[in-house]
Amino acid sequence: MSLQHYLVISAILFSLGIFAVLTRKNAISILMGIELILNSCNLNFAAFSRFVTPPENIDGQIIAIFGIVLAAAEAAVFLAIILAIYREFGSIRPDEVDTLKG
Amino acid sequence: MEFTLKTFIFYGFALITIASALAVVTVRNIVHAAFALMVTLFGVAGLYVFLQADFLAATQVIVYVGGILVLILFGVMMTSGRLEMRIHIERGQLLLGGGISLALLMLLLTVIANTPKWENLTDDGTAFEPTTKRIGELILNEKFLLPFEVASVLLLVALIGAALISRKEVRD
């Protein structure tokens, strides 16, 4: 269980998250992808905190906690926006919401 | 590396995490995807435990599983009206997205593999100390007080903002 283990796991989670964001046709699925990305970041923070910084320094963990806070806030706002979009467009398919189309 | 029970469990968690994450991005039913996400989050929490981050793990479970996931399910229900909902994926997009993700993954793995600084940083088996107290001190007393306050304000703003955005428009 070295640092690289965790980094690989986190890299995989990150790529999967990106994949979800890029390909899914449902805004909520995209949100899930974003959550995956955030999780991978937090995991990285915790891992680096464990292995790289001295043991008594747990700043990385605290940053991860802040990351979780951020995720919560983001999720709330995201869903609120989705609801608003749903009311406006009757759909939450991202490719149907294209008011800015040139 | 010895193959002890600990490593076994670690690999188990890693596998669960990755597998369920894969499920999140692949299953067509959005509700299933949400439950898969729940498993992923549990998995990550387990990994936190291995990293001796007990408070973080607990937070992960409580906030993510207890909070965010429920929120997502609510979102699903309020936008589709029914629990089951199919997710359409176009092939071209799928290929392109997969390509880019894969490329990113390869990139990251290359970086991980080629950074000598990160090699041989194994779990040296230092004694586990509960971090909750220390985190409490750091957040409320020491250098993270200001970020903590800012975070609380941010949450408040998000709360009010979300309520404002999602409420039904009141026409004059």
Added chain:
Amino acid sequence: MLLSLMIFVPLLGMIVVLLLPRESEELIKRVTLLFTLIPLLLAVVLFISYDRSTAGTQYFVSVPWIETFNINYHIGIDGLSVTLILLTALLGPICVLASWRNIEKGIKAYMALFLLLETGMLGFFAALDLFLFFVFFELTLLPMYFLIGVWGGPRREYAAIKFFLYTLFGSVLMLVAIIAVYLNSNVINGIAAGARTFDIPTLIERAATEGHALADRTFQIWVFLGFFIGFAVKVPIFPFHTWLPDAHVEAPTAISVILAGVLLKMGTYGLVRINMDMLPEGMAFFTKVTEETGLWGYSLALLGFINIVYGSFCALAQTDFKKLVAYSSIGHMGFVILGLAAGNEVGVTGAILQMFNHGVISAMLFLLVGVLYDRAHHREINGFGGLGNRMPIYTGITTLAFMASLGLPGLSGFIGEAFSLLGAYERFPTLAILSTIGIVVGAAYFLWTLQRVFLGTLNPKYEALPEINKREILTLVPLGILTIVLGIWPHFAIEMFSESVVELTTKIMGTLQANL
């Protein structure tokens, strides 16, 4: 801590104001007033407790801010800054009172921006880190832009953009100079050693060290130019002055007061703090005529002279009351430049005194113009006449302000002008003598205005013009008292900075004699 508190209380006030509901205008105004009175109180405390017997900075606070670039939150005050801080803090509540009735829309945003502006100004005068100095300098720009551009007169957008671009032009050059200073701040004898720094006292010390890159004359001259243009726009020095009349004419009364009272002083304060203190070699190049410098040696004094005469003559030709006062500001700031160019004790003291006094007097003048404008809704000087009979108190106060501004002895305007000239005569006799033209022309335009507005027969249009009210008198009385007190006993202000001035001028005169 006291100092930091003073600087950031208005910012706190801004947050509070922003949280208040838009509709409760009275509450907003009162809260703003409160949050401008607190810095005033603190400034008075500072003023009283300031140790007048030393030249060094006091009340300094230094906290690391951006450690990568060795930027510190370093503030402190010496006699010069404490005087200007007092002026700023005094004008704060006065301006809030002056805005009480005549800001019609968006009072909340107005007050919030005003508080932000005050923080910027207070911080600027206390900053001892070059980077912080620049940040505060720019921090005043933004609220000013909106205050003019949103609440101004008919051509407000034009004026605001002009003001903004002009100042930005200057500050870009200043930024270049700051970066140059920073990059050279650790070079001794061509070798970089130690950490770079933005710290002003350290930089001043290093600039005085033999062999240090900052002490190099050519370097100082170029950096001097960069800073100078940045500050010259603010002062404003001819030919960078044309934003001033436009900005003044369009800005609402209180903003004109701040503009003339404090913002112009930021330019001259910068000249003293940076150009003179940190770059004495550059200063020497522009203020001493030798074979090497040639006519450049006249440049600073010449600019002062041009400002005086040019500003005065332009003022004489104006028929817009506010524009006249604006041009008179240009003329009066010329005395500051002239006094600084002299570089001797009397000249620099005169210049600093003139900075403070001009802040007080021009504030009065703009407030008075505002009073008239609120009643008559125009500012055309020829459109009045005979108001002396109708508004005796207003006339009395205006006469006081005019007399102070035209340099009547016994009122504060005189001492600054007289000392600037006395000091300048020692170094630049011809220019000092020619500058006295400004005194005569100054008297001419003020008296002519006095005659056209207040004397003669009453214009029947204004038979029902109401007399100045209590709130307006309240804004004017403190300034009037200061004008009289400082005219009779200027030592009250001079003792604050005389030690600093002695130290500064000793350095300048030493440089003048040594190197050129």
Added chain:
Amino acid sequence: MVIPLISIILLCPLAAFAIFALLGLAKRSFPRQDLLSTVAMLAALVCSFLLLREVVPNPEPHTVDWISLGKITFAMGFYLDSVTVIMLIVVTLVSSLVHIFSIGYMHGDPRYPRFFAYLSLFSFSMLFLVVSDNLLGIYIGWELVGLCSYLLIGFWFEKDSAANACKKAFLTTRVGDVGMFIGMMMLFAKFKTLSLYDGTENGIFTLVEGLSGTGDIIWLSIAGILIFCGAVGKSAQVPLHTWLPDAMEGPTPVSALIHAATMVAAGVYLTARMFPILTDTSSLVIAYIGGITALVAATIAIVRFDIKRVLAYSTVSQLGYMMLAIGAGSYVAGLFHLTTHAFFKALLFLGSGSVIHAFHAMHAHHDEEHADGEEHEHDDHSLVHEHGSEIPPDQDMRNMGGLRRKMPWTFGTMLVATLSISGVPFLFSGFWSKDAILGGVLGHAMVLHSPHYYVLFGIALLAAGITAFYMFRLIFMTFFGEPRNQEMHDMAHESPWVMVVPLLVLAFLSLPVVNTIWFNKDYVKPPPQHHIQAPQHAQVVPDTKTGDANFGMAFFWISEAQAAEEEGGKNTEKADDAYRIHKLAHNIAMVLSIVVAGLGILLSWLFYHRRRFSAESVATKFSPVYNLFWNKYYFDEFYDGVLVALTVWKSRLFAQFDGSIVDGTVNGVGTVTRQIFAAFIGFFDNRVVDGIVNRVAEVTWAAGGRIRRIQTGAIQTYLFVVLGGIVLIILIFRAL
């Protein structure tokens, strides 16, 4: 005792003004501002008399540090010597009398309290000027009296003429003041101090002794002349005299106090104070300015009809005399004339005020009939036009005549003053002082063998004759003969006692009894002059103490410091020579002055009383000269037409330059940067390939049409591009 007394003298009037100003801010006023001011002034008067005993034995400066900057200190303080105390008494005395007179004269004015407040402020400023021991303090008082003069001339500011006059007064004197300020700058740059005497070695008067060498003397001459410029402005000397006649727009008591007795004399006082730094050259300049002023003003006065203007020009002329005296080294004579003139000229003005008041009452009566309470004495329905400047009917001597029976007290007192100013021998103070001046100038000329001073003596003598002529013209036209305007005459009446009493006091003061102080040669001594080539200053004044009022027995003294400087018996011989010459000069001057005064009075009698000659026919015969006098030597025309016009033109030019060129450049740079590109393309458009722009536009249009499809509006597309881009960039970098 000195400091408390001085404090009372200064603070009493200031307090009277401060009370008015502070209450005014609260829209109130003290119920009896007139009494407050008058009492304050009387208190100052009493203290001044007390000072007379205190100061003389030990004239010491009393200073405090006002401003200190490192090594340089500006001190503020008082220097009290005999001259100062005499000035204090003159100022407080005249001021008190004018206060009392004004209670009657200004009665019923809508701004009555304000008038007294201004008078108090003026008195304070004037007293401050007098007691200051340094140039900065003098300058402060100097400008403050200028301000008060401005406020009081413009007291009836509804009149455009008053509004113009006050502005003119302030600006004209300011021109002189700037000269004075430059002089101060020169002195300061050299000596690093502005104190005159400060009890140590560092006063200007001590430091000036150390100067030597041609360069320093030239420098000192220039500095002296520049300081004198201030006096030229304030004392209305040619060429800055034009404001004083216009200043008569102010209320008459103001004219008496400020523009006759005290403020305008401040210039003389200043010049006398600066006596030690005067050199030969600067003395000569001062003497010439004074002499020319005396003559020019006297000639203009001959042809005026406005009673106040006659007196105004007379004042200018007399001030010229004083300057001439100081320029000729007759320090004592100059100051002596200052004091005598203060009393008799104040009397003349107050007397004329009394006359005006007599007519004023009639106007007030008219006003009541018209039920027009707002209007004051100068209503403008029957203006007599005098080349553009208007004479109010109640000041026009052509409306007067025969008033001596109607106003006996006014007539009597004014006659005393007229006899005094005309130099009628022995009984009147003016004779003694004027004679002292004439004798001093002639003596100076004879000692130096200087043609300049002979010329100046001639001028002074001529002016003395003219003075007698026009003063009696005034008396004859006003008080003798038949009433010219019966209606106005019927209304005239003697003034109330508050106005008559001051006249009587002043008439008493116009007799030589009170001037004995000047005849005491130990009391007032001229300070030494270090850079003057004349061997000695013989100060010749009559001595009444020994009972020897004979003008032939002139006395003189040599300043002790001067004597100490000179060595050996040879110089004593020289001093004896000077003494003899001066004595002789005094005898000659006295005879001549009596002759010209007599001639002047005789001619005046023939012209205006007996009507032997017609003034009109003389005027026609010498019309070019007459026109020159009538138009006041065209000074005003020159100033308005050339200097003022030039200044205004220049200011317009600057403003236009500012608006069009400087600001234009700024705006231009903005516009140019915006348009230069377009202009550039336009150039190609016309000259090189016409239509290329259109094609560019078409291409852009078409390209835009295609490219805009990229903008799908769907977030995911953008994300694709962004992430793909990142991957690409990293790959490229790795490949490199």
